[in-house]
Amino acid sequence: MNTSPLKKVIPVALLIGSLLTANAALKVGDSLPDISTFQLEGKLPDAMKGKVVIVDFWASWCLPCAKSFPTMEELQKKYGDRLVVLAVNVDEKAANMDKFLKSHSVSFTVVRDGKQRLVEVVSPETMPTSFILDPNGKVCFLHNGFYGEKTRHEYIKEIDSLLK
Amino acid sequence: MNNLTFLFAAATVLLAGGGCANVKPWQRENLADYTMRSDRDPVGDGQAEHIWFSREEANGGAGVGGGGCGCN
Numbered sequence: 355m356n357t358s359p360l361k362k363v364i365p366v367a368l369l370i371g372s373l374l375t376a377n378a379a380l381k382v383g384d385s386l387p388d389i390s391t392f393q394l395e396g397k398l399p400d401a402m403k404g405k406v407v408i409v410d411f412w413a414s415w416c417l418p419c420a421k422s423f424p425t426m427e428e429l430q431k432k433y434g435d436r437l438v439v440l441a442v443n444v445d446e447k448a449a450n451m452d453k454f455l456k457s458h459s460v461s462f463t464v465v466r467d468g469k470q471r472l473v474e475v476v477s478p479e480t481m482p483t484s485f486i487l488d489p490n491g492k493v494c495f496l497h498n499g500f501y502g503e504k505t506r507h508e509y510i511k512e513i514d515s516l517l518k
Numbered sequence: 519m520n521n522l523t524f525l526f527a528a529a530t531v532l533l534a535g536g537g538c539a540n541v542k543p544w545q546r547e548n549l550a551d552y553t554m555r556s557d558r559d560p561v562g563d564g565q566a567e568h569i570w571f572s573r574e575e576a577n578g579g580a581g582v583g584g585g586g587c588g589c590n
Contacts, residue, residue, distance in 0.1 A: 415550040444544040473544045481543045 379477035380485065384493050389440075392472040395448070396465035399438045403491065406516045407438045408509070410484040411473055414445050414454035419482040422500035423458045429509055430462040436517055439463065444473045444481075488516050 380386065386409060390398060410426060412419035423441075430439045439462035445451045451466055467473050476485075479498050486495040486509070495512045497505060541549065552558055 411544065413544065413547065415547050446547060450547075470544060474542075478543060481546070483543075 379479065380475070380493060382493050382496050385491050386485065386487055386493065387472070387475055389472060392467065392475075393469065394442065394465040394467055394472065397463070398465060399440060399463050402438050402440070402487075404489045405436060405438050406433070406489060406513055407440060407487040407491075408484055408513075409487065410439065410441045410482055411444060411467075411476065411478045412441055412482040413443065414450040416481040418500040420454070420458060421502065422482055422484075422505070423460060425500070425506045425509065426462060427460050428506075429513065430460075432510075433513060433517070437513060440465065442467050442472060444470055446470075486512050486516070
């Protein structure tokens, strides 16, 4: 049978297109990309290597994110130097983040991914999404969303297991 | 299927597919805005419901079957 080359080319082009647009989300077992290369606004923590790190993606318009902040603050105070909480804001307008932070004062590090480059690479499924990294920078636990006390208990359990 | 039909079908699929936007979780700022809520205007909702109830009274309005007088 004589098949037109067009009938071969178009399905291949569609397949390549779908592969190119597919998300390669960060998952458990992966390493966090080098965040210093993403032009995040704000000062990154001095030392993340050798510490347990929570990288939390949040936005000012996201209610569960606001609910998670007191827990993040509690964890930072509870574990002190052994834990780095890095909250990555994905608001398009810095003013929205600033307004939020005025009413949710925190001691942990907050940076802004205003150009949404890092979040595109990490591709979290929900807002908020937090990744708990071991001292080698590998993602050990992943939390989609924040469910109050349940998530808080899981955080503590998981951080304790990594600090053993 | 000749080439022209196939090309037309492929172009249609591509155009239709291109019209679909996948809003990522971190892009939902506008969607999460209060003004996007369907219940953002309680007074307006009340008025609309009253109009609906009055107009549709013969069919029971917004509740169970009514008397059919349409007089509310």
